[in-house]
Amino acid sequence: MRFSAPKGSYDVLPPESAAFLAVRDALSRPAILAGYEYIETPIFEDTALFARGVGESTDVVSKEMYTFEDKGGRSLTLRPEGTAGVMRAVIEHKLHAGQLPVKLWYAGPNFRYERPQHGRYRHFTQVGAEAIGVDAPMLDAEVVALAWDGYRALGLREFRLLLTSLGDSTCRPPYRALLQSFLNRLELDADTRRRVELNPLRVLDDKRPEVQAELEGAPVMVDHLCRDCAEHYDGVRTRLADVGVQWEEAPQLVRGLDYYMRTTFEFVHSGLGSQSAIGGGGRYDGLSAAIGGPELTGIGWALGVDRTLLAMRAEDIALPTRSRVQVYGVPLGAAAAERLFVLVASLRAAGVSADLAYGGRGLKGAMKAADRSGAAYAVVLGDRDIEAGAAALKDLRSGEQIAVPLDALVATIQELLS
């Protein structure tokens, strides 16, 4: 039996793993700079949390959840997205009882049972940010801008921000009825007719050209916003313009999770084939109440780490390479290896990254390893150096080499590196 990573999952291996970490850090940094604090919630939650929070009618809940029963007979589900769990934690621990908004960020894996495809995995990693408890257009704009800043910081240029408003409980129901009556007049296949009943907004986002042709002249939500929603949306756009964020109006934009309302957005990139979304989010003012909490507004996003990496590759952006050490020990013989073992420990204690050639390689092999490690300096030590009380310190870029007394090595190296 030869094992392999489960279908739709993948291993993050060096040297690319360095890029994975760098992307995760770059996407979360803007939120950290804006005062968002780190939160970590369980990877599994009560199944009902997602069913109620995300919505029974969504594909995510109806067919993509990894659900299992534990030994105590509880139905648990590996989280398919991050917001519901965060909101649950906020409500459970009454974080909203303090100063608002509650600003949180997180990163980690999510799970959806889907057919794998380029950029679509059953196990995927997202960085998320949520701002809970304040219903202000300015906060919406901040959240969107933080994602924008993260992508820009990575050097991405060919992404677009799609923006719209999905209305709220005042204006969406009448619009929904209006859209349904429009759609019911069209010639549509059975699957699509079913969607008209279940989630008519989703029909607008159908990619099939023949369906799009039918949709000509369909009513769109943004033309039917109530006064409050329209004002809110105007405010968001004004504030986004104030900070230089560029967006495209996307009245057909629909998200896969039921809890979104009002401000809704998606970051798309052309380099990913059909999985074009690299991040998305929106306002979820009804989520808290849907999972049994108080009336509590919120807005947030989730950005795909693996998809962002693919987008960077598509744009030929140089990815951070493997982590390197500054100093590499090259021992000649067992006694020297023992000395160097202690020396690299001292270097590390002094804040200098260091490694040495393990495994009794020959001098040539050890020097090769030093070269590949990317180290600036090699410390070559053999019996005759030990006897002389000095090691050979070699500058691996210039090739120059000097003798340094053993007890002065750490200090000398620190000085050279500063």
Next chain:
RNA sequence: GUGGGUGUAGCUCAGCUGGUUAGAGCACCGGGUUGUGAUCCCGGGUGUCGCGGGUUCAAGUCCCGUCACUCACCCCA
């Protein structure tokens, strides 16, 4: 879940209409040099030809199944 494509070394791939011990480049390991890394020279194949069956005197090559990957649909990060 539906349909198409692809699976040969760590990586990228070659292997013609079935034919003998399955190859190349890169990478890797060792040696040239028990005291010096990129170059150079020499040596080393590191392989369940995805897996399982079938056809055949003979299968990496043909057929069936299966698994994985991949592309599109659906959906989404």
